[in-house]
Amino acid sequence: MDSHIPMADMAPAFPFQRTCPFHPPPQYAAARAAAPVCPVTLWNGKRAWLVLRHVEVREVLSDDTRFSGAMADPDFPAITPARVTVDKNERAFVGMDNPDHDAYRRLFTREFSVRRMLALKPQISAIAEQLLDEIEAHGPPADLVAMLAVKFPSLVMSALFGSPYEDHEFIIRCAVARHGLTQSVEEAEVKARELAAYVRRLIDTKEARPGDDMVSRIIEEHVRPGKLSRDDFAEIGAMILRAGHDTTTNMIGMGTLLLLQNDAMRRRLAADPALIDGAVEELLRFVSPVQYSPRRVAKEDVVIGGVTIPKGEGVFMPLASANRDERMFDAPDTLDITRDASQHLAFGFGIHQCLGQMLARYELQIVYTAILRRLPNLRLAVPLEEIRFKHDMQIYGVHNLPVAW
Numbered sequence: 001m002d003s004h005i006p007m008a009d010m011a012p013a014f015p016f017q018r019t020c021p022f023h024p025p026p027q028y029a030a031a032r033a034a035a036p037v038c039p040v041t042l043w044n045g046k047r048a049w050l051v052l053r054h055v056e057v058r059e060v061l062s063d064d065t066r067f068s069g070a071m072a073d074p075d076f077p078a079i080t081p082a083r084v085t086v087d088k089n090e091r092a093f094v095g096m097d098n099p100d101h102d103a104y105r106r107l108f109t110r111e112f113s114v115r116r117m118l119a120l121k122p123q124i125s126a127i128a129e130q131l132l133d134e135i136e137a138h139g140p141p142a143d144l145v146a147m148l149a150v151k152f153p154s155l156v157m158s159a160l161f162g163s164p165y166e167d168h169e170f171i172i173r174c175a176v177a178r179h180g181l182t183q184s185v186e187e188a189e190v191k192a193r194e195l196a197a198y199v200r201r202l203i204d205t206k207e208a209r210p211g212d213d214m215v216s217r218i219i220e221e222h223v224r225p226g227k228l229s230r231d232d233f234a235e236i237g238a239m240i241l242r243a244g245h246d247t248t249t250n251m252i253g254m255g256t257l258l259l260l261q262n263d264a265m266r267r268r269l270a271a272d273p274a275l276i277d278g279a280v281e282e283l284l285r286f287v288s289p290v291q292y293s294p295r296r297v298a299k300e301d302v303v304i305g306g307v308t309i310p311k312g313e314g315v316f317m318p319l320a321s322a323n324r325d326e327r328m329f330d331a332p333d334t335l336d337i338t339r340d341a342s343q344h345l346a347f348g349f350g351i352h353q354c355l356g357q358m359l360a361r362y363e364l365q366i367v368y369t370a371i372l373r374r375l376p377n378l379r380l381a382v383p384l385e386e387i388r389f390k391h392d393m394q395i396y397g398v399h400n401l402p403v404a405w
C-alpha cells in the first residue's frame with residue numbers, strides 16, 4: 001500500500017458533523033485542500049473513500065466501466081445499517097448498472113421531457129398560488145415547511161404521477177423512513193415494501209380507470225405492450241415518488257431561509273424576478289441537499305487524483321464538497337445569486353443524473369418567485385436558534401420554518 005494512505009483504523013469516522021447549519025462539515029474543505037480523495041471509516045468498520053473535488057467527482061461518475069452503482073452489491077457502501085437493507089432491496093434503475101439502467105430509464109424519459117414539464121408549468125403555478133392563499137388566510141405566524149414546502153411538491157407529484165393527494169402523508173412517511181439516519185432496519189424495510197405495494201395497487205386502479213397522468217400513460221405505452229412488468233413499474237414508481245417529494249421540500253425550506261438570512265439578496269430578487277433562474281442554481285449549489293449520495297463501488301483498482309482506490313471498496317461523492325470546491329467556484333462559501341453556478345453538481349452527474357431535475361427547477365423557480373411576490377415582508381417569526389436543521393436526515397434541510405410577514 002502507498003505510504004501516504006492511512007490504514008482503515010486511522011481514517012476518520014464518516015459521516016462528519018456540521019458546525020454551522022449553512023455550511024457542509026468543515027472536514028470537507030480541510031480534506032479537499034490536502035488531497036482529492038480521502039479514506040474514511042464507516043459505522044461497520046469498513047474503509048470507504050471520499051471524492052471531494054469537482055473534477056474527480058465528475059471523473060468517477062462518468063466512469064461506469066470501473067465504478068459500479070449496483071446497490072445490491074454487498075460491497076456497496078452504506079451510511080447506516082438500515083441503508084444496507086434498503087440498498088439490497090432496491091429494484092429500480094437508480095440502483096442498476098448499464099445496460100439495465102438505460103433500458104429502464106428510457107421508458108420514463110418522455111414523462112420528464114421539456115414538453116411535458118412546460119405543459120405542467122401552469123398547474124405548478126396554480127398550486128403555489130393556492131397554497132399561498134391558504135397561508136395568507138391563516139395569517140402570521142405560519143410554518144412555511146408544513147404549509148408550503150411539504151404540500152407543494154406533493155400536489156405537483158399528484159398532478160404528474162396520478163397518486164391521489166390524500167395519500168401524500170403516507171408517501172412522505174415512506175420517503176422519510178428511507179432518508180432518515182436513525183430509523184431501524186425493520187422500519188426502513190417495511191416502508192420500502194409498503195410504498196411499492198401502494199404503487200402496485202395504483203397501477204391496478206389506473207388500468208381499470210385511466211386518467212391524464214404518468215401511471216396511466218406508462219401502462220398504455222409500456223406495460224400493455226409487454227415492455228415493462230407491473231412489478232418493475234411498481235418499484236420504479238415508488239422510487240420516483242420518493243425522489244419527487246423530499247428533495248424539493250428541503251430546497252424550498254432551506255432556500256427560503258437563506259434568502260431570509262440575506263436580506264439585500266432577497267430584496268434584489270424580489271425587485272428583479274428575471275434573476276430567479278440563476279438564483280435557483282446558486283441555491284442548489286449552496287445547499288446541495290443530497291448529503292450521502294452518489295455512491296459507487298470500485299470494480300477494479302482505480303487511481304483517482306493519484307490515490308489508488310482498491311477493488312471492492314466504496315466511494316462517496318459528497319456533492320456539498322464538490323459544489324464548494326474553490327477550484328471551480330470563486331469564494332465558494334459565499335451565497336451569490338448573480339454568479340454563474342450552472343456547473344454545480346447538486347443533481348449528480350453521469351448516467352444516474354437526476355431524472356426530475358427540470359421539474360425540480362421549475363418548481364423552485366415558481367415557488368420562490370411566488371413567495372417573494374405574495375409575502376414581500378417575509379421574515380423569521382422565531383430566533384434562528386429555534387429552527388431545527390435536519391442533521392438526522394440524508395437529505396438536508398429544515399424541519400420547521402415559522403415566518404411572519
Ligand code: HEM
Nearest residue numbers: 093094243244247248290293294347348352354355356360
Ligand atoms: C431539488 C430537488 C432534487 C435534487 C437536489 C435531486 C438530486 C438528485 C441526485 C443527486 C440524484 C443522483 C443520485 C445518484 O447518482 O446516486 C438524483 C437522481 C434521481 N432523481 Fe432527483 N433530485 C431532485 C428532485 C427530483 C424530482 C422532483 C424527481 C422526480 C419527480 C427526481 C427523480 C430522480 C430520479 C428518478 C433519479 C434516479 C436517476 C437514475 O438513477 O437514472 N428528483 N436526484
